[in-house]
Amino acid sequence: MSTTRQTAEGRDATRITVLIPAHNEEDRVGAALQSLERQSRPADRVVVIADNCTDNTVSIARQRGADVVETIGNTDKKAGALNQTLEWLLPSMGRHDLVLVMDADSTIVPSFLAVATETLGGDPQIGAVGGIFLGEPGGGLLGELQRNEYARYQRQIARRGDDALVLTGTATLHRVDVLNRLLERRGQVYDTSALTEDNEITLAIKSMGLRCVSPRECIVVTEVMPTWSDLWKQRLRWQRGALENLRTYGLTRVTRPYAVQQAGMAFGVFAMWLYLVYTCYIIATGQFGVHPIWTTLGLVFVGERVVTVWHRGRKARLLAAVLIVEWVYDLFLQGVLMRSALDVALRRPATWHHVGAATA
Template identity: 30%
Template sequence: MPRKDRRRDPRGHWILLFLGAVTLVAGLLLTGYAHGVVGESTQHNYEKSGSAPPAVANGGPVVNLSGGKPESIRTPRRTIALTFDDGPDPRWTPQLLDVLRRHGAHATFFVIGARVADHPGIVHRAIREGNEIGSHTYTHIDMASASPWRIRFELDLTQRALAGAAGVNTRLIRMPYSSVPDGLSAPEYRAALEAGGQGYVVALTDLDTEDWRRPGVEKIIEAATPKKGAGAVVMMHDSGGDRAQTVQALDALLTRLSAEGYRFTTLSQATRLPSADVPASTFDKVTGTALTAAQRWSDLWAGWFGILFGIAGALTTLRLLALPLFAHVHVRRVRRRPRRGPSPWLTVGGAPPPVSVIVPAYNEEVGLAATVRSLVNTTYPSPIEVLIVDDGSTDDTPVIGDRLQREFANVRLICRPNGGKPAALNTGIAQASHDILVLVDGDTVFQRDTINNLVRPLVDPRVGAVSGNTKVANRKGLIGRWQHLEYVIGFNLDRRMFDVLECMPTVPGAIGAFRRQALASVGGLSTETLAEDTDLTMAICRAGWRVVYEETALAWTEAPSSLRQLWRQRYRWCYGTLQSMWKHKRAMVEGGRSGRFGRRCLPYLALFQVALPCLAPVVDVFAIYGMFVLNPLTVAGSWVLFTVAQAAAAMYALRLDGERLTTLWVMPFQQIVYRQLMYLVVIQSLVTAILGARLGWHVIRRTGTFSEGEPLPTQVGA
């Protein structure tokens, strides 16, 4: 029906959503880059050909490459420069600092910039207690195999992280994966030259304890002890795994060698170089603070998104398992009922009741005749009347309606000014002659046995309404096939579950049967929401009536044939559903059948039709992020398992409805186009509801699937 409120739908939130998506992606890229780090044991993938010049390979562990030629520096006798790589670590670095402070010793910590951003307080403490900081790149890259720009980028980020965390920059660097001078390869030396060109002093080591292998405390102590009173630069690690042996070995080493006259100091002090820690500029402090804050927030987001991803995956999987289970229960229950033989009405002492069929019509000239002819051409044994309620159409709908009422004695045309679909239906209900009412959209056709099957459950006096089985007729294109799968897998499986749980939220406008008494008990259809069918069904449930699903009552409807039309239809459906949920929210605290409906149905709708679709963009972005940053096998395996589970549920749903399985080929495309469209619809609807904007009725343009002369579907799977 036409909309009377011409205010534009809200649009500004799309800009905010886009900016939020960009921020999310940027944050995930930052945390992915920062934590795409690896441990000390990772192997390189380049050829370690050649070696450093003899002046470096045969020289000391500290190399100054800022001048024209390399200058090697050694530590004096009985002087040990303790160095720790890969930190800071929130568990092990503080323990090592405690040991150093207890012994009055100092050390040099070669830190990874990304970990500095995560734990700035530890770096600040290390400097405050007289220790020294050096760079170990931002993400522990193999500088020998990195390009010059990547090296400069990594070192610059580390400097900014240090400036933001502790207000200092450093002149020292230890290249990841480097060790003793004579083990320096030609590619590593070229990387060292690049760092030296930027003013760094390159630190290697005399004694590599290889404590990352966890060889045992005594072996670490033995590897860290110089021979015959020599001085040494000793390499240990304060992160990258369990460092309990390192902590114990450091305590024992300091105790043992201090007694032998060794002093333990920083690398710069041991080699008589100027302090490596220099005050950072104001600009570096500001940008460094921004970098560390951004990374910490990104880490927090990634953690929360990982949790949300897991919750969404678990809930979706639970739903995929629950829907077929409830469908199986529903099938076993309803298919035990006799489908042939004497009418069930005879068991209660009479023939089937007469039926009034109401067809609200606004600009339905394309398919109205086919709809009415399918209603008249029924095998229902009792009288029926068909009321066409023209709601102020501006096309030939009233002309076609008049022709049909002259052609068929049981068809009547009612013309009224435009007032919307609920008002048209109420007009038809008021003028209907019978107490069993079937409400049908003007773009829908029935099979010959549909009315009989639809009315059959009303033999139970507790049943106030019956939902039929809606089928997509125009399913030849990709969009039509997507909607066909959605109707069969989603809508109908959901209705089977709601039937079992006795909490049906919607009798679709395309096909539904009602008792007049049930409609009267809720005051007819309301104009307060745009999902009049959902609003009506919820009200009937709250009034204490049962609402059931009849799988054999088939109605063929024309689904939107373009993405724009589909968007408009689902936008109205979703917004109207939100309105209905809010309108009937008190059902959750009511007693009896109303409370059962509220506590079972409304949380389900809120969770699976509102919350999860709103999380879907985050899930998609995080899944892509996981493929490139996390373990791709885990992410891909999760996706495959989910797809298999979804395909299994789809096959079962199609089998229950007697549909061909060949349509399943469109499911992968449904996951990358249709699904995104549907969750954007939910987001748009939710924003519209929160902002309090009123959404008008969006008219769907008909394409004439049921034009006169076209053959009508006659069986499931046709």
Template identity: 40%
Template sequence: MQLSNDLQQSSPPQMAEKSRPPARVIAIIPAHNEEIGIAQTIDSLRRQTQSPDRILVAADNCTDGTVDIAKAMGVEVLETWENTAKKAGALNQALATVLPCLQPSDVVLMMDADSRLNHDFVAAGMAYFKHWPMRGGISGSYVAADHPSNVALLQKIEYTQGLRTVHRRAGRIHVLSGAATMFTVEALRKVADMRGSNVIPGEKGLVYDECSLTEDYELTVALKRVGFDPRCAIDCVVVTDVMPTWHEWMIQRLRWQRGTLETLFTYGFVEHTRKAWAVQTWTYFRTIIPLLTLMTWVYALTFEGVAFYPIWLLAIPVFMLDQLLATWNAGPKARIYATLIVPLWVYETYQSVVYWKALRLALQGGEKEWLT
């Protein structure tokens, strides 16, 4: 296994003490009614070249066969009690049982119950931590699972293009993927210790902020605030399910965007959120560019003469080629969709509507609703 170039160039290796015992890996899978995919998720952990030392399913208010399937596969199952904080609450309860008996150099792998890891995910992640322990968190490179619906294909294109950008930025990420991320125990404990301070909001002693709609993004900001430099690893691949319908996609994205905005509102404009604020500003400005363009054309056609220069048509094949290359790894059908441009334009337009609705909800405040 080779470490990716982006992390090799980041910082000098730090040698572990010879007397230190090998780091252990504990896998935690939060699950709410995941009987359809939980077996495949556990199986992907069992097939690792470096198997986790312990697998724990945090079954949160399950009313289906999730618990029975997990127990039948021989893994530990923690059934949450009085949890009203959804995924964040389930993870906090699981972490409360495992963190006290771990060493700072041990690693906790948190992964969704609808995700599957490539066979050397754990080994690759441990290699990164061995050389760069101050990463604190190593996110998997998320790949969308295949699904026959059009909206699923558009998500696959989105994930592929987004991951290409992340890898070009040396693995620097906006959020440690909830699909699968490895954390050092040292990093998780430091976040828990600093919660409730002027550095990290929330309840002291908890790793995850149970008030956040996007607990994975909030934890990413928290890790950066306490001095860690989390990255995405190109050779830690995780395949994750996507939303199969437009309605499910909409409520998922509404939660993601509202949670991101509320996290930024909570932390404010501080050192580790300034880039995120800039990204959000550009995101919202970009949503109104088509409207501004339309208004410009209407004005020009109404009050001024418009000259057509055919040379500008050359930009179209250049843009189509760029979309083709950016989507290449998503497969033949995705390449066609991306090259046609129109399907992605429709997708982004729909996403713009979700962004503005999320902004309205974030500004209004009030009771938070877990949307998916």
């Protein structure tokens, strides 16, 4: 997996190096490497970054033909592991080379690298290409709710013309020259102080005047949280990280859409709870009845929920049509938003959470 491609004229062509940071991923890293082996445009080198592993991650990675490097004294989680490797790797790479950063618990579709490489080659203003992540099978009802959520996010990105809100940490292809510019500007590629390094590096790249995109063909399949507790911790980190990054960057041309999005989410929390309180009030006072306007609006809302997951099949449509189940899920996510905002306001210490895979 460490060959160099050449053009017909004999010159070195663009090389793709894959970096997979892994902490005790013996159950998942094999599948990630297998998905790389199936690429229509294979990577030129695959490096598994073993970060404080105490299981068989290293031996499994080597058995699959990947190069393995082990971190030394890293206390900065994924960002620190990537920075240690990029520090020695980038000087040996050409400015037109590419680096795919991929999670050990995720897999990519066979056309991912080909599409991502072509996308970068077609527009020099694109700084990085991220994947569109979908949830893996399993996890019962909670897993199905997460898969529906991811499917709607996929539609949202498509409506934005593939413009990425966040370069997902599950799989993103970076230009080496962009990574070098980040390194020169701040002494590290990934900001180790950021709780969500993928969100932060998206803002950093966009602040350089470059675009970040997620083509619909670049599909990544990743784990779903197996329990409500795990989901709460995961989303708390995501949401809090996003808020902290906005506070760090301040209000700029780049961050303005993200600030508007957060404000919209906050308004959604207010509107949802206002509706619930009003509904309880009219039921308690005996005023509840069927009103044509509200009934029509309700049916339109249900229809929208069903249509946005239609391509996922019958089970997803039925879950969306029931409505109340996904409504509870939405209230849960709104609870995460409120808790995140409170933690940021009070500057409470943050924690990193790592879980295993969900079961069927």
